[in-house]
Amino acid sequence: MTASVPPKVDQDESREPSFPIVFVTDLLKAFVKAMRAHQLYLANNPMHARSLEAVKQAFSALWAHTDTLELQVVETQLKWEGRVVLDEGERTSENLAWLFYKDGIRELTFLEGFENDDLSDLFDLMQRVRRATVDDDDLLTLMWEREFSALRYKYVDLLVEAGPGIESIERSEQKEKILSPAEAEAGAADNSPVTQIGDFDSALYFLDDTEVEYLQTEIQHEFSRDVRPAVIASLLDTFETQKDPTVREEICGLLDYFLLILLSTAQYRNAAYLLREASITSNRAPDILEPQKQRLTQLGELMSDPKPLGQLLQALEDTPLRAPQTELDELFAILQPAALETVLGWISRSNNTELRMLLELAATRLASANSAELIRLIGSDDEAVVMQAIRRAAALKTPAAVPALGKMLTVGEPEMRVAAVTALTDIGSPGAMQMLERAIIDEDREVRIVAVRALGARSARSALPRIEAAIKGKDLRESNLTEKMAFFEAYGLLAGDAGISLLDSLLHSKGFMGKRDDSEIRACAAMALGKIGSPKAMDSLTRAASEKDVIVRNAVSRAIRRAPA
């Protein structure tokens, strides 16, 4: 291979170099060093930046003597004006000269400005080639595609073998004379099927400005548009128009593969399009076999399965979503009920605000369309999912969720029971209220508070006996002020004037040995009277306005102030 293009180097060796060789050798040393740094360090690493700077300086020094640097690539060596200026020995991917030589590049010409315009790109390509597999592009192909502005190269094409050659096309026997055109055309002109000159008017073939503009717009449009949807449409159109099961089977396989490619390259809108259209095809393709219909349907289901969806969400978690957000909207819009559990789980876990917002939207859509799945998820083993499912049920005010929420009140952790109580409150149906009444006696104080407040606010009079019992009972007296207040206020709201007698006695009456009741209980009774707000209740409060106990007095004046007019 080497012998095929004899290096034109030795003959020049005796000549004086155009300028001191050290400028070239120094440059190449810096070049190799920077190439290694490019290989080892990220672009923001100081080593990387320093090595690039060194090459740039070496080029600057060189440009003081010349405006082009021409190097011959001779296997493992680089030569300049017949002299070896770089020899790294072994034929390895670490050898700069060999990297070029093995792909056919035999001469490199660097022009002034290369270090600014092209250097990093060349390093990128060399790095890519170093890691390339046998099927990947070689350096020559990549350099062609890159269109360097200040680097020229001469190459020998090692990859493409020439064909038999044009010369091999058989020539017909050389004649000395043929039919006389003068005679032939005189006889046949009128009947000749061939084109007469008058058929064309050359003036027609100027493209006018509108036509030029049309073509330029078409080209611009073509190269700025994404053609993947057209490819998806090609595959699915073919599926619908070709009934051969073998063809359809092949297309199913390609769609599986294509979907993965689209997802892994963040082509979410196209992935959504593929899934949507595959679903349409599964219903529309004539004579479709059941297994193939299932394969198409499963594409959509696959995306909603916990593992693939989890992979997608994992990939999105660490990515800023600004660019593909609208594309994600489309993808999430086609998720199926099976996706709800994964989506709900990720809402709690995600630290990516944008992703969480998208998931919230998707969850709301999925939950509202699939209440059965939502209800199922209230009983999930995954606490994060349960919490989100309860929240969705609350937001959607789904009465069908009441039994599941009720069950949660008996089996869930306190935090979940609180959430369930809140959800039941939001649902607000009679059934939900009944469930809430049970929560009044929940073992967790927070649950009881939320429940009793909700019952009061919702005027759930059926809960009055239980609340009254609590007020009269001992347990409440041992609880904290917040719970007491919640119960008393709820009592006031539900009992109305009928509760004044009890509350008045708690506020005013002296108990055993003339001792008044607990200050907190009295204060709570005052607040409850305030909630009733009737003249009779106000009368009771007014009588306590000069109470000596500061806690009670403050509660009384607050209740009077806040009482309904």
Added chain:
Amino acid sequence: MSGTRAVANEGWGGEGKSGSGVRRSGRNFMIAFHGALRSIKLYPLEHSAVQKSLSELAQIAEEMRAEEGDLEFRVAGEFIFINSTRLRLDLSNYATFGHILSLCKSAGIGAIHVGPHGGARDWSLLLSLMGGEAKVGPAERLAQINSRLSEAKIDLFQLDPPMETESDQQFNEESRAAANRTYSQGVAVTKDVINSVRIGKTPSIRKIKRVVQGIVDQVLNEETSLISLTALRDYDEYTFTHSVNVCIFSVALGRRLGMTKLQMYELGLAALMHDIGKSRVPLDMLQKKGQLTDDEWKWMASHPWLGVLVLFQFRRQQEELSYRAMTVCHEHHMKIDLTGYPKTVRPRQMSVLSKIVTITDGYDAATSRRTYQTEGLTPAAVLEEMRDNPRRGLDPVLVKAFINLLGIYPVGTLVVLDTFELAVVSSTNPSPEALSRPIIKIISDPRGNIISPPLVVDLAVPEAGGNFKRTIIKTADPDRYGITVSDYLT
């Protein structure tokens, strides 16, 4: 690999930026030159529009001189060089370039050296003389122009007659050799690809890319040699030469439409692979003589969508292989209203690349001999049909641009001259005004005596007196004369 082949495959990559600067300013110079010519033709000399355009031209010329140290404008064949840098022809400038080329030809001018400190007066006289009516032949006109300039004491310009310099000759020879090499590599790789797919092997995409890169380079460098090879029509290798021809025509048309190098590359890849689906059509159907049965036709008509499936196999090897190539495979038998085949179900917007390949594919197929079409139609007849028959469903503007590329008499057309000499069109004239006056090789005299070697004549060059010595009166059927056109094209 043998030494000879390696040398034969040598090439240059990378354009370098020095040429691009000259090209840019050279284009501006040409536009100003053309603008001044037009305004002189439309208005009296003293008109402000004329004076303005002349001043602009003088200023641009002066700036170029200052930047480059010299300003030489030279025409050679279909090319225009400014200070030895060839200007590139595209959609935005082909009419301008073509007009200037034909003016130079008829004025007998091969090169204009522009001296320093030129003004509007200098340019106004030169352009008036060049744009004047040609009453004498080119050589005589050049002498007249030189004499008039001398009388007016204008020594800004040195006008040289056209001559083929040693470097021009070398350039032409190298171009022809490179074109032959590129073409035969293209055929070999296409054959390898199609045959590989047929036996279930995955072909090398790198080779496909390299072939298309070679075609793009060749079209950018000198397209005529490559386009002339498309007229060879090797009957036995039709499937493979057809793909290469379609690739060449498409890339050349893409260039004419102003596509960038990388856009031409994408178009070329798509065009070379447009029939890859045929690798899954049974060979006996591809080679069947006579009419196809309905079932066989269904197979044949399946090759566009089969092509998409085949290209997906390629993608497993290399991710970057263009989705555009798949689109072109799928759409290249569709009409612009999306009828044709395969049938579309979903709305789609036909790619402009598919529209191009539809035209180039149709043209090459119709003008070729194949197993089921033992006589190809004449290029002119095919172009006429493409232009006039809307049922073909081709994009009319692209057809127009394609005719513009090939000329009314495309390379390889056998023509009868008004002298009753018989000639083969060897290359088109770049000027849209000279579409009917290509460069030809006269192969026989009116009595049918073969002229060997053929006489090369540019039909756009008038003789003394301003008349044309020869004009095409009609195209002719090579079989009628027992002529193999390709014998005269290599």
